[in-house]
Amino acid sequence: MARHASIGYPEEDGAFKRVPMPSFHTSACHKLYQYWPRLRINLSLDGFDPLQFQRQCDEADHSLEQNLAEAAEATVRSHLIEEYIQRLYHQTNLVPQTIIYLLQMTSTYSLQTALSQIPVRKSDEDMGYIKLSDLSLTLLLLLSVAFHYLTPDPSTDYGTTASSWKCFQLALTRLWTVHSQAEDFMLNSKLMVAVQLQIIYGRPFHAIGLLRQVGLSLSSTWTRSRLSLGPASFIAKMHFLMESDLLSEIDGQPTADTNQLFFDTSGNVNGSQTQFPLYTAAPEQQAPLFLDQTLWLRLCQNRILMTIYMINNSYSNPRFVGRPISDFTSELEFWYRSLPIELQFPRTIAAYGLLTHIIPSYKVCRTLVCFISTMLTIPNR
Amino acid sequence: MSYVGLLHFDYADNSKQVNLAIRYYFCHLLLNRPVCYFLLHKEIERCATPPKTLDDSLHDLSDLETWVFESSRNCLHNALLIVACLRSHPQLIGWYQAQYLIACYAIVLQMQLQQPTAFGDSEDADFTLDSIESLLEGVKVQTTQSRWTIDMLRNVRRNLNAASPLSTLRPTPGSALTTPNTLGS
Numbered sequence: 001m002a003r004h005a006s007i008g009y010p011e012e013d014g015a016f017k018r019v020p021m022p023s024f025h026t027s028a029c030h031k032l033y034q035y036w037p038r039l040r041i042n043l044s045l046d047g048f049d050p051l052q053f054q055r056q057c058d059e060a061d062h063s064l065e066q067n068l069a070e071a072a073e074a075t076v077r078s079h080l081i082e083e084y085i086q087r088l089y090h091q092t093n094l095v096p097q098t099i100i101y102l103l104q105m106t107s108t109y110s111l112q113t114a115l116s117q118i119p120v121r122k123s124d125e126d127m128g129y130i131k132l133s134d135l136s137l138t139l140l141l142l143l144s145v146a147f148h149y150l151t152p153d154p155s156t157d158y159g160t161t162a163s164s165w166k167c168f169q170l171a172l173t174r175l176w177t178v179h180s181q182a183e184d185f186m187l188n189s190k191l192m193v194a195v196q197l198q199i200i201y202g203r204p205f206h207a208i209g210l211l212r213q214v215g216l217s218l219s220s221t222w223t224r225s226r227l228s229l230g231p232a233s234f235i236a237k238m239h240f241l242m243e244s245d246l247l248s249e250i251d252g253q254p255t256a257d258t259n260q261l262f263f264d265t266s267g268n269v270n271g272s273q274t275q276f277p278l279y280t281a282a283p284e285q286q287a288p289l290f291l292d293q294t295l296w297l298r299l300c301q302n303r304i305l306m307t308i309y310m311i312n313n314s315y316s317n318p319r320f321v322g323r324p325i326s327d328f329t330s331e332l333e334f335w336y337r338s339l340p341i342e343l344q345f346p347r348t349i350a351a352y353g354l355l356t357h358i359i360p361s362y363k364v365c366r367t368l369v370c371f372i373s374t375m376l377t378i379p380n381r
Numbered sequence: 382m383s384y385v386g387l388l389h390f391d392y393a394d395n396s397k398q399v400n401l402a403i404r405y406y407f408c409h410l411l412l413n414r415p416v417c418y419f420l421l422h423k424e425i426e427r428c429a430t431p432p433k434t435l436d437d438s439l440h441d442l443s444d445l446e447t448w449v450f451e452s453s454r455n456c457l458h459n460a461l462l463i464v465a466c467l468r469s470h471p472q473l474i475g476w477y478q479a480q481y482l483i484a485c486y487a488i489v490l491q492m493q494l495q496q497p498t499a500f501g502d503s504e505d506a507d508f509t510l511d512s513i514e515s516l517l518e519g520v521k522v523q524t525t526q527s528r529w530t531i532d533m534l535r536n537v538r539r540n541l542n543a544a545s546p547l548s549t550l551r552p553t554p555g556s557a558l559t560t561p562n563t564l565g566s
Contacts, residue, residue, distance in 0.1 A: 027411060029484035033533060036418065037425055039487055042540035045532060053533075057526035096473050097400040148521065149472060161521055199475030202524045249480045290397050297404040304411050316415040318449045325412050325452060332408055343395075345402040349458050349503045352465055 021244045021254040027309040028249045058205040071166035075129040084146040095149045104287035108188040140171040141192045184231045215255030406459040413456035420453045454499045460485035
């Protein structure tokens with residue numbers, strides 16, 4: 001491992017300052033199994049390379065291309081489509097937040113758009129079944145998410161996981177059609193496919209390829225001239241978030257110049273709050289604020305990578321990382337304290353209830369408190 | 382969401398909060414990971430590059446400050462928090478969260494063997510490692526990559542445990558499974 005005498009601390013003082021994803025760093029989680037010597041020498045799988053296996057698996061996995069004909073013939077009861085779409089927008093706690101941002105912050109994936117695209121069938125027509133291949137790209141991508149994350153109704157035997165897979169397969173075959181559509185539809189559709197490839201199907205190298213296309217489109221003056229600031233800012237933020245998440249773990253080059261919509265010339269966030277979001281909006285209007293909070297943490301993570309995990313300081317003596325650790329810890333503390341109380345979370349294993357010896361004491365205390373409360377409520381005799 | 386004292390926290394109704402919490406824990410884990418590495422590999426690193434100059438005296442480990450242990454423990458505790466948080470929301474584990482779990486596994490495994498006192502009164506390390514394996518196995522869409530990841534974790538864990546003088550296990554010589562680079566052939 002390379003040794004380096006000092007680690008430069010970034011001069012930026014604001015959390016939302018422009019912090020590009022480094023093109024190469026040593027922080028990826030699976031790289032621990034290569035670079036931490038005791039782990040590496042104890043890895044004895046024949047022909048297994050911890051640095052390459054993710055790419056090898058991604059390239060060798062053709063499962064999404066198989067049984068396409070079967071997917072094209074698959075059907076679904078028409079009432080299930082509406083039921084699952086409705087549930088998707090009301091049970092957002094079951095769905096990863098990155099997908100929820102697309103549902104709540106784009107017109108392409110709004111509930112209204114989704115409901116308007118459900119084909120109308122008479123109940124006796126085709127026995128109430130609709131072929132998945134007759135559904136629009138938007139509906140296929142939404143149903144892919146809904147069937148994957150929402151618990152099936154136990155009263156039906158509908159195989160939701162298999163249907164989710166088929167919906168996504170059909171959506172992939174339809175992806176080329178977005179290129180003749182409006183820019184925001186095209187870019188949102190590609191983001192939706194990329195996020196599912198990453199989160200659900202574990203195909204990071206394919207997801208990063210799609211994100212690169214989104215990044216190149218955002219770099220184009222023609223595309224930007226056809227997007228208003230709101231959608232452009234959202235797409236740029238999502239692109240930045242997803243690309244950073246992917247490039248934290250796989251090697252690749254971040255897309256250049258896509259941050260212009262995201263950051264203004266002084267490095268502040270464009271079209272949004274520049275510091276900590278306020279929580280005065282109605283709950284349904286808070287998605288942009290949560291996205292900014294997520295983005296803050298992502299940017300903080302990027303800065304940590306730039307400060308501690310670049311290749312020239314991949315091995316750091318504690319004496320040299322003490323200052324950055326202290327400074328970043330203070331910033332994270334300040335960010336946490338700015339969160340409204342309903343968003344704060346436990347930050348120690350004691351607060352999370354992971355301490356084994358406290359539990360009995362805690363239960364005793366709770367019992368005592370309950371007992372005292374009960375006694376106090378008994379009227380005096 | 383509800384607080385029950387300070388000891389139990391229910392994220393059930395708030396995936397936004399889980400998202401923020403996990404990213405926050407991971408920032409702390411990343412920040413403290415180099416110090417954790419230093420603590421776990423100090424002998425190896427010292428043997429690899431014996432001190433020669435005055436500057437190298439900085440690598441002298443005889444006066445490790447308390448904060449080095451504290452920082453390593455922070456790294457471990459944030460790994461435990463990530464695992465606990467995802468354990469209560471397994472449906473939110475995607476590829477990216479799985480990568481977090483891979484890092485947590487490495488840190489918990491090495492700390493268990495070399496700095497067991499850092500766990501203090503927290504949950505049993507073997508329980509944490511088992512739960513990471515079952516969380517990864519429980520992800521709905523299993524790919525070749527996820528299966529290989531689980532194989533990798535188990536292989537390292539078994540071999541590291543077998544290397545312990547107290548263990549009756551023997552290191553695994555290799556795998557009879559198809560390696561990823563031969564999948565396409």
